[in-house]
Amino acid sequence: MISTRGLTRHFKVKRRIVEAVRGLDLEVAEGELVAFLGPNGAGKSTSLRMLTTLLAPTSGEARIAGHDVRADPAAVRRRIGYVGQGNGAGPYFRVRDELVTQGRCYGFDAAESRRRADELLDTMELADLADRPAGTLSGGQRRRLDIALGMVHRPELLFLDEPSSGLDPQNRANLWEHILRLRASGTTVFLTTHYLEEADARAERVVVIDHGRIIADDTARRLKADLAGDHLTVTTDDPVRTARIADRVPLAREVVVDGNEVRLRVPDGSAVLPVLLRALDAATVDVWTAEVRRPTLDDVFLALTGRSLREVAA
Numbered sequence: 001m002i003s004t005r006g007l008t009r010h011f012k013v014k015r016r017i018v019e020a021v022r023g024l025d026l027e028v029a030e031g032e033l034v035a036f037l038g039p040n041g042a043g044k045s046t047s048l049r050m051l052t053t054l055l056a057p058t059s060g061e062a063r064i065a066g067h068d069v070r071a072d073p074a075a076v077r078r079r080i081g082y083v084g085q086g087n088g089a090g091p092y093f094r095v096r097d098e099l100v101t102q103g104r105c106y107g108f109d110a111a112e113s114r115r116r117a118d119e120l121l122d123t124m125e126l127a128d129l130a131d132r133p134a135g136t137l138s139g140g141q142r143r144r145l146d147i148a149l150g151m152v153h154r155p156e157l158l159f160l161d162e163p164s165s166g167l168d169p170q171n172r173a174n175l176w177e178h179i180l181r182l183r184a185s186g187t188t189v190f191l192t193t194h195y196l197e198e199a200d201a202r203a204e205r206v207v208v209i210d211h212g213r214i215i216a217d218d219t220a221r222r223l224k225a226d227l228a229g230d231h232l233t234v235t236t237d238d239p240v241r242t243a244r245i246a247d248r249v250p251l252a253r254e255v256v257v258d259g260n261e262v263r264l265r266v267p268d269g270s271a272v273l274p275v276l277l278r279a280l281d282a283a284t285v286d287v288w289t290a291e292v293r294r295p296t297l298d299d300v301f302l303a304l305t306g307r308s309l310r311e312v313a314a
């Protein structure tokens with residue numbers, strides 16, 4: 001559905017070249033739900049704008065649903081929906097009218113536009129708000145309207161730029177239900193988000209971009225297991241000996257002593273913890289507490305770049 005080779009975009013700012021996207025190689029299959037993560041300025045929006053034909057690449061190529069973004073932008077646009085960060089609907093127009101007008105813009109006749117508008121009002125739970133001016137909707141309702149507007153022409157691929165930003169947790173959860181429903185109906189979804197927990201819990205694939213390059217691309221589970229690993233923490237009466245024993249645990253790394261606490265990372269914490277506890281017991285070290293913490297996507301970013309995505313995104 002998405003296929004890019006060496007996709008690159010430079011900007012010239014006061015005789016300086018900003019390399020916003022540097023050689024993106026990306027394959028997204030039909031029906032996938034992909035979260036595109038990265039700190040501010042990593043190149044997410046620039047990539048999205050190239051994939052949606054809004055911005056010409058400096059070099060490289062991108063094909064969307066088989067069409068080249070440069071050679072055939074009109075065909076690409078027919079196959080995709082794009083919901084940007086700003087609101088798509090005019091504040092004074094009624095919700096249904098906005099959807100009907102959008103249908104007309106895509107060449108539907110009046111009856112088909114009305115039918116499609118009603119269908120979307122229903123699926124996006126906007127039917128009760130159909131006669132309200134868009135400007136009077138809440139943040140979550142408005143975001144659902146934006147997505148409905150992006151779906152009018154039944155695109156196979158939907159791009160969402162930060163769909164849940166600025167929404168409270170309840171509205172975010174509700175929006176995600178709609179996104180997952182679209183995905184379940186066969187729509188390929190490619191979205192950017194700053195919410196790591198959302199990407200982790202909902203997307204089946206996570207692509208991480210930093211300084212214009214893809215630095216990780218896999219399921220959240222594999223990224224966390226391969227790149228970050230579980231955190232084990234034990235507190236004991238003899239941290240120095242504990243650290244020495246922890247060092248001998250297969251695949252243990254980053255063993256740190258902090259007061260009575262010893263922390264380490266291992267690929268599979270639940271399997272390693274009993275081994276470590278047995279070894280400590282055999283050495284007559286008195287264990288007070290033991291804890292396994294699963295890694296987050298932020299740990300993955302930290303492992304890859306030495307920086308916390310939370311900090312750089314703040």
Ligand SMILES: Nc1ncnc2c1ncn2[C@@H]1O[C@H](COP(=O)(O)OP(=O)(O)OP(=O)(O)O)[C@@H](O)[C@H]1O
Binds near residue numbers: 019046047
């Ligand atoms: N029109 C432009 N002119 C000059 N530089 C630009 C332009 N658009 C983007 N850039 C620069 O390109 C880099 C990537 O920006 P981009 O907006 O793609 O990042 P992003 O990952 O989407 O960030 P954010 O999370 O803040 O939206 C940044 O250094 C940005 O300043």
